[in-house]
Amino acid sequence: MKRYEPRRVIIEEAVKDSPVTRNLLARIPHTTPVEYIDDPSLLVRGEGHPPDKEEIIVAKNRGRFIKPCPGSKGYICCGYYILNLALNCPLSCSYCILQSYLNTPFVIIYANIDDLTAELKEFMGKRGKQIYRIGTGEFTDSLVLDHLIDYVDMVAPLFSASPHTFLELKTKTAAIDSLVKMKNRERIIVSWSLNTPQIIEREEFRTASLEERIEAARFCEKLGYRVGFHFDPLIFYPGWENEYPEVIEKLFERIDKRDIAWISLGALRFMPSLKKIVQSRLPGTMLFHEEFISGLDGKMRYFKPIRIAMYARMVEEIRKYDPECFVYLCMESREVWQKSLGLAPSSDEELAEWLDRRVK
């Protein structure tokens, strides 16, 4: 996988001396154009599509860095927190929900690291002994910008200060250099989104191959990290029932089941506005061959029997290799849990408790 390099960098004057900015400037080729501006908000609007996201804006985050995951109304959610280090993702997966949420073609990197550190310390200080799982992979890929910024190196050590807060780095890359250097590994879970080679090739542009992702996971496992895997989105297409189990087989061949913190499953879902955006930029996409219905949260989903069949097939396969493996569904109803896994958390809190116990 080729490492992401921006074509142009725009820096907000207010953060020009930040360590984030310094790292970035030291790591881009000296020929990359760099501009300084007072107010980046004047620039950020516009359409984002694959040839874009080649320009970075380094800016000050004026909002909160840590937010609870909004979850999905009517579905069971896992009590996750999001640490927002950057906005937008150069990997450009066809189904990326950011396309319907963000209206900017830029990758925005937040550079006020002192504010982030203060907010994180305050967050940890207030929480007592309750466990918190925090992830950086919601508004971008957790590792895709790390070779330019060193975010992991700046943020992960802060987690060693609190025994109850765990950081999940979620990625589709094999960019694990910073994890090799990291000393405090106990409270970091490195997780990979996996899909079949066909979906990776056709829908997950610029990402690492399946082989590269599993190899990177194996390397992290050997370094002593716990690893997680997310089959999300599961895509229904001719041959899915054989190709997804092949991925599971490959995974358990290479990764020791004792090091797997969790495997999550989530079938493709999207806001209705996403379909038009994707079809106009990628007419050859496989995403919309099946019919969809509108869910309780307004997102489009496969019909329930299809989702149940996909989850049940995945769980059956996973259980062949590890009957004890902790598998959970992302944004599904109790009925779907029950019919595909044979059990269901009674509430969001119970699922959060199950996951908290896993990280602990």
Ligand code: SF4
């Ligand atoms: S890796 Fe995640 S955030 Fe990045 S483009 Fe793909 S779906 Fe979007």
